[in-house]
Amino acid sequence: MDMRARPYRSVLYIPGSKDRALDKARNLPIDAIIFDLEDAVAIDEKPNARATLTAALAQGGYGQRMRIVRINGLDTEWGEADAKAANDMDCDAVLLPKVETTAQLDALAALTDKPLWAMMETPRGMLNAAAIAAHPKLAGMVMGTNDLAKELQCRFRADRLPLATSLGLCLLAAKAEGTIIVDGVYNAFKDEDGLRAECEQGRDMGFDGKTLIHPAQVEIANAAFAPSEDEVDLARRQIAAFEEAHAAGQGVAVVDGKIVENLHIVTAREILAKADAIASLNG
Numbered sequence: 001m002d003m004r005a006r007p008y009r010s011v012l013y014i015p016g017s018k019d020r021a022l023d024k025a026r027n028l029p030i031d032a033i034i035f036d037l038e039d040a041v042a043i044d045e046k047p048n049a050r051a052t053l054t055a056a057l058a059q060g061g062y063g064q065r066m067r068i069v070r071i072n073g074l075d076t077e078w079g080e081a082d083a084k085a086a087n088d089m090d091c092d093a094v095l096l097p098k099v100e101t102t103a104q105l106d107a108l109a110a111l112t113d114k115p116l117w118a119m120m121e122t123p124r125g126m127l128n129a130a131a132i133a134a135h136p137k138l139a140g141m142v143m144g145t146n147d148l149a150k151e152l153q154c155r156f157r158a159d160r161l162p163l164a165t166s167l168g169l170c171l172l173a174a175k176a177e178g179t180i181i182v183d184g185v186y187n188a189f190k191d192e193d194g195l196r197a198e199c200e201q202g203r204d205m206g207f208d209g210k211t212l213i214h215p216a217q218v219e220i221a222n223a224a225f226a227p228s229e230d231e232v233d234l235a236r237r238q239i240a241a242f243e244e245a246h247a248a249g250q251g252v253a254v255v256d257g258k259i260v261e262n263l264h265i266v267t268a269r270e271i272l273a274k275a276d277a278i279a280s281l282n283g
């Protein structure tokens with residue numbers, strides 16, 4: 001699989017304390033998993049969750065799904081032990097909550113050799129997004145829209161207007177560095193239409209995928225963040241038309257009444273690479 005095209009359509013949070021959910025994820029068609037030791041785990045369960053998760057990851061069975069462990073903040077009583085334990089777990093990355101400065105990432109990097117991911121979910125984190133995205137160990141960003149709404153004291157709206165500046169700042173930061181960025185969760189996990197609309201909005205904005213809290217959300221996110229059949233068909237026709245124009249000594253082709261230049265071909269090839277990567281996951 002072309003790693004730059006690796007899909008992150010569906011990124012499911014799983015409480016690290018819940019054996020049944022940890023097992024169920026082995027058979028869900030998700031692109032990535034966030035094994036959570038932070039907010040999904042009750043305080044009394046924190047040390048047990050670390051042990052439960054270590055055992056689940058050692059047992060394996062998660063296939064090609066990207067395995068990300070979300071630890072507690074390093075300013076909590078559990079954070080350092082989580083980070084050290086995650087370093088020894090069979091996982092692909094460590095996710096730090098409430099990242100506000102590159103110094104926090106430096107502190108985590110001193111405890112683990114794994115690639116780092118950052119939860120973007122505080123006003124100060126938004127203002128420092130560019131520096132956080134540029135950290136040499138950073139491999140991905142996750143919007144934490146629940147914490148963000150709490151800190152901004154904003155209201156939840158279907159159009160997410162109060163979050164637009166924050167989403168945009170983090171997207172700019174991630175895209176400037178070529179870093180993966182996935183959108184926040186949709187809390188009403190039984191509301192399919194609401195989830196679909198929010199996924200479409202996130203896809204339109206340029207997010208790579210959506211974080212999810214329940215298996216019932218997976219299919220909708222996978223569909224929204226995959227290239228559609230129409231997009232794949234158009235990409236193929238654009239490439240063919242452009243190559244023909246190029247062979248004839250022209251720099252521009254026309255497809256469906258719209259110009260196609262070299263830059264559109266870059267996007268077209270990315271769409272085909274993403275579709276191939278998804279097909280190889282399914283195959």
Ligand SMILES: CC(C)(COP(=O)(O)OP(=O)(O)OC[C@H]1O[C@@H](n2cnc3c(N)ncnc32)[C@H](O)[C@@H]1OP(=O)(O)O)[C@@H](O)C(=O)NCCC(=O)NCCSC(=O)C[C@H](O)C(=O)O
Binds near residue numbers: 012015040121189
């Ligand atoms: C929301 C839930 C508490 C609902 O759980 P439950 O009542 O068990 O749901 P169901 O009975 O409908 O479950 C059906 C089966 O699916 C399994 N299940 C449920 N959720 C998950 C999951 N996340 N991953 C894997 N499997 C899951 C159940 O075990 C049932 O299985 P079976 O019995 O075999 O049929 C629950 O969904 C849940 O806990 N979700 C995760 C919540 C969570 O992770 N929250 C923290 C992340 S959100 C966040 O913090 C974002 C960010 O930081 C921010 O600030 O925004």
Ligand SMILES: [Mg+2]
Binds near residue numbers: 121144147
């Ligand atoms: Mg949060």
